[in-house]
Amino acid sequence: KKNKERADIPRVKMNELDPEYRSHTRLEEVNLGLTKEQAMQEAQRCLDCPNPTCMQGCPVNINIPTFIKNIERGEFLEAAKTLKETSALPAVCGRVCPQETQCESKCVRGVKGEPVAIGRLERFVADWYRENVNAMPEKVPSNGIKVAVVGSGPSGLTCASELAKKGYEVSIFEALHTAGGVLVYGIPEFRLPKAIVANEVEKLKAQGVTVMTDMVIGKVLSIDELFEELGFKAVFVGSGAGLPMFMHIPGEALKGVCSANEYLTRINLMKAYKEEYDTPILHSKAAAIVGGGNVAMDAARCAKRMGAEKVYIVYRRGEAEMPARLEEQHHAKEEGIEFMTLTNPVEILGGEDGRVNGMKCIKMELGEPDASGRRRPIPVEGSEFVLDVDTVIMSLGTSPNPLIRSTTPGLETNKKGGIIVDENEMSTRENVFAGGDAVTGAATVILAMGAGKKAAEAIDRKLQNK
Numbered sequence: 001k002k003n004k005e006r007a008d009i010p011r012v013k014m015n016e017l018d019p020e021y022r023s024h025t026r027l028e029e030v031n032l033g034l035t036k037e038q039a040m041q042e043a044q045r046c047l048d049c050p051n052p053t054c055m056q057g058c059p060v061n062i063n064i065p066t067f068i069k070n071i072e073r074g075e076f077l078e079a080a081k082t083l084k085e086t087s088a089l090p091a092v093c094g095r096v097c098p099q100e101t102q103c104e105s106k107c108v109r110g111v112k113g114e115p116v117a118i119g120r121l122e123r124f125v126a127d128w129y130r131e132n133v134n135a136m137p138e139k140v141p142s143n144g145i146k147v148a149v150v151g152s153g154p155s156g157l158t159c160a161s162e163l164a165k166k167g168y169e170v171s172i173f174e175a176l177h178t179a180g181g182v183l184v185y186g187i188p189e190f191r192l193p194k195a196i197v198a199n200e201v202e203k204l205k206a207q208g209v210t211v212m213t214d215m216v217i218g219k220v221l222s223i224d225e226l227f228e229e230l231g232f233k234a235v236f237v238g239s240g241a242g243l244p245m246f247m248h249i250p251g252e253a254l255k256g257v258c259s260a261n262e263y264l265t266r267i268n269l270m271k272a273y274k275e276e277y278d279t280p281i282l283h284s285k286a287a288a289i290v291g292g293g294n295v296a297m298d299a300a301r302c303a304k305r306m307g308a309e310k311v312y313i314v315y316r317r318g319e320a321e322m323p324a325r326l327e328e329q330h331h332a333k334e335e336g337i338e339f340m341t342l343t344n345p346v347e348i349l350g351g352e353d354g355r356v357n358g359m360k361c362i363k364m365e366l367g368e369p370d371a372s373g374r375r376r377p378i379p380v381e382g383s384e385f386v387l388d389v390d391t392v393i394m395s396l397g398t399s400p401n402p403l404i405r406s407t408t409p410g411l412e413t414n415k416k417g418g419i420i421v422d423e424n425e426m427s428t429r430e431n432v433f434a435g436g437d438a439v440t441g442a443a444t445v446i447l448a449m450g451a452g453k454k455a456a457e458a459i460d461r462k463l464q465n466k
């Protein structure tokens with residue numbers, strides 16, 4: 001096809017569930033994926049650039065034009081192979097990566113129009129592979145060297161898979177009762193079905209990786225014990241950043257206030273959405289979610305699905321500054337979530353029963369940029385008002401849990417609690433490597449995967465004296 005003809009094809013739209021229907025169903029995935037025909041047509045929009053700038057925007061450098069050209073030809077298996085060369089979890093990334101600020105933001109088609117829908121094509125290929133081939137990987141003969149991985153989020157899963165491919169005997173120690181990290185306890189089913197993550201864990205097991213759940217490292221076993229008593233030669237710490245922050249305003253101890261992480265864990269992992277489960281959960285009529293990231297959007301959309309009539313996103317900056325992916329903001333609005341931007345809580349009000357009975361807020365305006373480069377929000381004097389809510393869910397960000405640091409001599413962390421590592425993801429403790437949110441603080445799935453892969457290569461070099 002000539003470039004002119006390719007340029008005339010409009011960007012494919014994602015097939016989605018109707019907003020009214022989906023905001024009352026709890027489980028069903030909102031995005032339905034592309035059909036074969038849609039994917040092949042979208043692939044024709046790619047110009048197969050000699051200098052594919054899209055690849056520069058991908059943190060793991062997926063060979064984007066090659067996998068897209070394979071889709072155009074209908075060679076889906078080849079497309080899947082190309083993805084697998086660099087991305088361990090394409091079905092996950094195709095669903096949750098912020099493509100609009102990564103690969104798609106660098107696609108030349110975006111200069112004059114809309115970029116190629118790279119994320120949607122990635123998801124299409126990964127789903128096609130899972131539904132039509134789903135081959136379990138072969139177990140590589142063991143080299144007899146044991147490596148432990150702490151945490152089963154995207155960093156830990158990727159590190160374990162890469163090490164298993166090299167013949168290491170890998171054991172994952174996961175604190176929760178299900179493997180997958182934020183992919184299962186944070187991101188809701190309607191955005192990332194648990195079965196997709198479970199399928200990845202099954203593939204790891206087929207590679208010979210042992211996955212042990214309910215194993216809190218720092219309590220059940222220490223890192224010292226992993227080395228000295230259990231014979232592990234290296235440890236990768238991918239324990240994430242699960243410690244929620246609060247605002248420290250009056251009323252945060254009232255019944256009806258909780259962190260987004262806790263709220264989402266109760267819904268996702270402890271199945272509070274199922275009638276037959278007794279999991280205690282806040283049943284709200286009107287909920288305020290404080291924050292503007294992906295976690296806030298997920299909590300808001302869950303609150304709506306759990307039956308809240310009114311759900312507000314309360315965010316102190318403007319909509320342009322919101323860190324959440326655009327798609328999540330768009331979906332949240334479609335589902336009836338009200339955005340109260342340039343608004344900051346100052347006090348949570350309580351009734352005589354000790355429960356939340358409103359939230360006092362103040363209006364904000366944007367001043368000069370602060371250290372983060374974003375314009376600093378400043379309170380507007382005399383603009384206080386009370387928002388009528390019975391639930392407040394704090395989604396202000398998270399930091400790494402101090403448990404591993406406090407039980408591992410020689411492991412140094414920075415001011416924010418992140419494990420200090422060198423360019424090879426090696427920590428200050430001999431043969432302990434770390435990556436993902438445990439190092440960077442809350443970030444993204446793809447960066448966590450990239451760190452896990454890099455650490456696996458560094459562990460291999462270190463243990464084999466390469």
Ligand code: FAD
Binds near residue numbers: 404436437448
């Ligand atoms: P995690 O996924 O946090 O996994 C860490 C694992 O370690 C957990 O399972 C934890 O239980 C376990 N663990 C912790 N301490 C111990 C211990 N002492 N012993 C044993 N195990 C331990 N990113 C995106 O790219 N796109 C999105 O749309 C997106 N949405 C998000 C929505 C929510 C609600 C949240 C919370 C995050 C979201 N993120 C998103 C961020 C992304 O999920 C994280 O950056 C990523 O999961 C980090 O991976 P990780 O492997 O470092 O850690």
Ligand code: SF4
Binds near residue numbers: 046053116
């Ligand atoms: Fe295709 Fe866009 Fe990448 Fe060019 S920049 S190769 S058009 S996806």
